Amino acid sequence: MDFEVRYTEAQQQFRSEVVVWLDENIPEALLKNDEGFHVSYETYVDQRAFGRLLGARGWLFPTSPVQYGGGGLDLDSALVIMEELGKRGLSLPPYYDSGGVLGSVAILVWGSEEQKAALLPPIYKGEQRTWQLLTEPEAGSDLAGVRTTAVRDGDEYVLNGQKIFVGSDHGADAYWTLAKTDPDGERHHNLSWFMVPDGAPGLTVQPMHLIGGSDKNTVFFDNVRVPAMSLVGGENNGWKVASTHLDLEHGFRSDSILNYRGKQQWERLLQHCQAVDEDGNRRLDDPHVRELLAQAYIRFETQRLWGLRNYWLSSATQERSYEGAQAYYFEKVTGMWLNRVAAEITGPAGLVWTPGLGVDAGQLGRGLAGTIGGSHGGGTIDIQRVVMARRLGIGRAQVEAAGTLA
16 A cells, blocks of 8 residues: 655646755755754754745745745645755754744634734744743643743733753743643643743743753743733633644654654664675674564654654644544654664664764764653653543543644
8 A cells, every 4th residue: 555645746846946945055064964962053053044044935834824924835835845855854944943833833823913923923934943841840741730830910921930851952032831820720721821032031041961962951930021912822721722732742743744863763774784794794684683674664654654644634624633642652662662773783883983884973872862861752651642542532531632723
């Protein structure tokens, strides 16, 4: 059975246009970049500059409304752009922008017209990188238990609290967050959703260096004042707003659609197994190694196809249920499994640089450590199981509805 996307002649002509434009505009340094989770400042500058070029053309957020700076393209045309970027080792956006990818949809769904006109164009045009601030020291998977507060004071809200495991390196231009606006209110009905500009007095960002080579941050709010317009979706309605970006994060993210990073990992393994060692042997000639490679490829293809399915479900506003959590769960467990397979196939050679492996010293070790941390991001593996169960109605009288995406 063939699950591949089929394109019209007009869409293939559009692909030719995309290829020419990308070849003319992608900085050469980005094509050669293989820095993994940690990105040098020089690379980050190139990523942001390229993002602004994409934004000016409407291709940074290609399916988003034109009136706010998006491209207004159909689903297949947007997929063409993502495919061609993926072939060049890049994603859309070409830099870490979890807040923009997820939060912009929440603003589009729940924001007022004034808020959309003010908050969306900087994101869509690549002028602003936005991080999500959700996890707290005592509230991560149990997101409704956040303790950060937001108290109304005239035309402003005053925020106090702490968020952890935030963003990446090199900072952000704005943040969105959940805060408690009714401390005595009913759980899930006492939260509000805010946009906060970087540099606001009382806001402090402190780097966190984690295992696996990734960098996160702790963000402190100390009497941070934001205008009332920063409240999106209405006071104490933050959980409904969050249901939108949480559904996107759980398996409907644009960066999970094609899984080019997983494909690159598999291709490195294949390259390593095809190389002839000093004794004239190839790992690929080992039946067990071939079986592991085949299993890895099958898992990669499954993840990619589920990503395509979810992209269509979310973008075409089709009925959704457990599919996002299912794909996110599979992505997490597959990441850990693939790294264990890589360690088994490469052996000690995977921990140091060797000809034929094509990775720098320690990359496999960082990958193994990184997938452990990655299994917690955006909700743990167990949380994905819980979401799937609730969406299927297991153990509950009422089936949990999917979050609103449009």
